[in-house]
Amino acid sequence: MYRLLCPNLAVDSLFEIDLDSLADQGIRGVIFDLDNTIIPWDSREMDAAIVAWLEDVLARGFKVAIVSNNWRGRVREIAARFGLPFFSRAYKPAKTGFRKALAELKLEPGETAVIGDQLFTDVLGGNRMGLLTIWVKPLTAHEFIGTRIHRRFERLAVRMLRARGLMK
Numbered sequence: 368m369y370r371l372l373c374p375n376l377a378v379d380s381l382f383e384i385d386l387d388s389l390a391d392q393g394i395r396g397v398i399f400d401l402d403n404t405i406i407p408w409d410s411r412e413m414d415a416a417i418v419a420w421l422e423d424v425l426a427r428g429f430k431v432a433i434v435s436n437n438w439r440g441r442v443r444e445i446a447a448r449f450g451l452p453f454f455s456r457a458y459k460p461a462k463t464g465f466r467k468a469l470a471e472l473k474l475e476p477g478e479t480a481v482i483g484d485q486l487f488t489d490v491l492g493g494n495r496m497g498l499l500t501i502w503v504k505p506l507t508a509h510e511f512i513g514t515r516i517h518r519r520f521e522r523l524a525v526r527m528l529r530a531r532g533l534m535k
C-alpha cells in the first residue's frame with residue numbers, strides 16, 4: 368500500500384527535473400496535473416518561466432497531455448495555450464483519465480511520466496497505472512479546502528514512507 372504512495376522522484380520545482388535523464392530512461396511522454404503543478408490553484412496566470420519550461424519539454428519531442436480533477440473550462444483554457452490534449456474531472460487517483468491520455472498520446476505506461484503535486488491523486492493514480500511518478504512541491508499554499516485536508520494525510524504518509532526508508 369505505502370509503495371503506491373511513493374513517487375519515483377520528488378522535486379522542489381519543475382526546473383529540477385532532468386529532461387535528458389527522463390529521455391534516457393525511455394520516457395517519451397508526460398502527463399501533467401494542472402493546479403499547483405503548472406499553474407497556481409487560485410490563478411489564471413502561468414509563470415513565464417514555467418511557460419518557457421513547458422515549451423522546452425514540447426520542443427524536446429515529449430508528447431504531453433493534461434489530466435486534471437478540475438472543471439473542463441479551466442483545464443481547456445490552459446491546455447489550449449499549448450495545443451495540448453486534456454482530460455478534466457478525472458477523479459484521480461482513478462485510472463480512467465490516465466488511460467484516456469495514454470490512448471490519445473499513443474504511449475504505454477512504461478514510457479510515460481506523470482508530474483503532479485499531490486500524493487493521493489497524481490502519485491497514487493500514476494503508480495496504479497505503472498507510470499513514472501514525479502512529485503513536485505505545490506506552487507502555492509492556497510488550496511481548495513478538500514486539498515488542504517488531503518495535505519494532512521499526505522504529511523502523515525510522507526512520515527511513514529520515510530520511516531520505512533521508501534522516501535528520502
Ligand SMILES: [Mg+2]
Binds near residue numbers: 400401402403484485
Ligand atoms: Mg494539483
